[in-house]
Amino acid sequence: MKKPKRSVEIVESFCGWDYLIKLVKKCRREVDKALISALFETGGRVSEVLMLRKDNFIVQKPFLVVKAMPVLKRYSKIGEYVDENGRVRWRTKKKIAYRTFPIHMEEPLCPPLLEYINKIREGRLFHIGRTQVYRIVRNLDENIFPHWFRAQRASQLALEYGFDIHDLIDFFNWKSLQTATHYSRMGWKGLANKMRR
Numbered sequence: 001m002k003k004p005k006r007s008v009e010i011v012e013s014f015c016g017w018d019y020l021i022k023l024v025k026k027c028r029r030e031v032d033k034a035l036i037s038a039l040f041e042t043g044g045r046v047s048e049v050l051m052l053r054k055d056n057f058i059v060q061k062p063f064l065v066v067k068a069m070p071v072l073k074r075y076s077k078i079g080e081y082v083d084e085n086g087r088v089r090w091r092t093k094k095k096i097a098y099r100t101f102p103i104h105m106e107e108p109l110c111p112p113l114l115e116y117i118n119k120i121r122e123g124r125l126f127h128i129g130r131t132q133v134y135r136i137v138r139n140l141d142e143n144i145f146p147h148w149f150r151a152q153r154a155s156q157l158a159l160e161y162g163f164d165i166h167d168l169i170d171f172f173n174w175k176s177l178q179t180a181t182h183y184s185r186m187g188w189k190g191l192a193n194k195m196r197r
Contacts (some may be wrong), residue, residue, distance in 0.1 A: 014155040017108050018155075023140045024112055032136050034116030035126055037109040038126035039146055042101075043153035043172055046130050047072055048148045054120045063102040064110055071097040071173050 020040060027033040038049050041064075051070050057144045079091040103110055117125065137146050150172075157163040157171060168174065 014159045015152055020152070021108050026111060026140050027136075029115055030112075030119075031126065031128075033112040033178075035133065035136065036130075036149075037113035037116075038125070039133075040109055040153055041103045041107065041113060042066055042069060043150045045072055045150065046070060046133050050124075050126050050128070050130070050133070052125050054117055054122055054125065057114075057117050059105075059114075060102075062105050064105055064114060065100065065102050066151070067100045068098040069100070071099050097173060101171050142150035 001094075020036075024033050024036050027036060035049070038044070038052065039046070042049060042052070044052075045196075048070050052066075056066055056069055058067060078093050079181045080088055081091060083089050103113075105114070133146055137144060137148075154168055154172070157168060161167075163171065
């Protein structure tokens with residue numbers, strides 16, 4: 001039987017700091033703790049997080065600023081062609097994009113990431129592959145996957161900081177409102193907060 005495809009649509013709202021802290025504490029190695037923290041705090045795709053270097057981070061209290069984090073999955077259209085079925089398709093080429101954004105240093109997952117960054121002399125933070133990242137995450141909880149952290153971050157920013165769609169687009173460097181609405185859900189708690197008088 002084929003497993004259903006995992007999707008960020010299963011994220012109804014932010015899971016809460018207690019659960020995320022528990023995941024980090026379950027990690028045996030310091031590098032794994034930093035990896036889980038980075039997946040959530042940056043809201044990056046696995047490949048983007050694996051490309052992070054020590055010099056991508058600057059401390060400007062009370063923020064840890066992530067500068068020039070690579071953004072993947074960006075393409076520009078360079079032409080079109082007709083495929084063998086007669087459908088018009090676009091020719092594309094990869095486009096280089098970067099994002100710069102703050103992480104509040106008082107967030108509970110910032111310290112394990114910052115401690116690890118401070119121990120690295122220079123270069124890349126993580127010397128592992130995508131498959132190993134999936135294994136690390138699956139060992140913590142078989143019901144989550146690396147991209148789940150991205151959706152959790154979007155939901156947390158909306159719920160706790162009141163980020164609206166435009167703020168999320170700036171934070172993640174998304175190109176459409178549709179992407180922002182796909183990822184961010186405040187759940188009933190967020191809606192209830194907005195109803196307070």
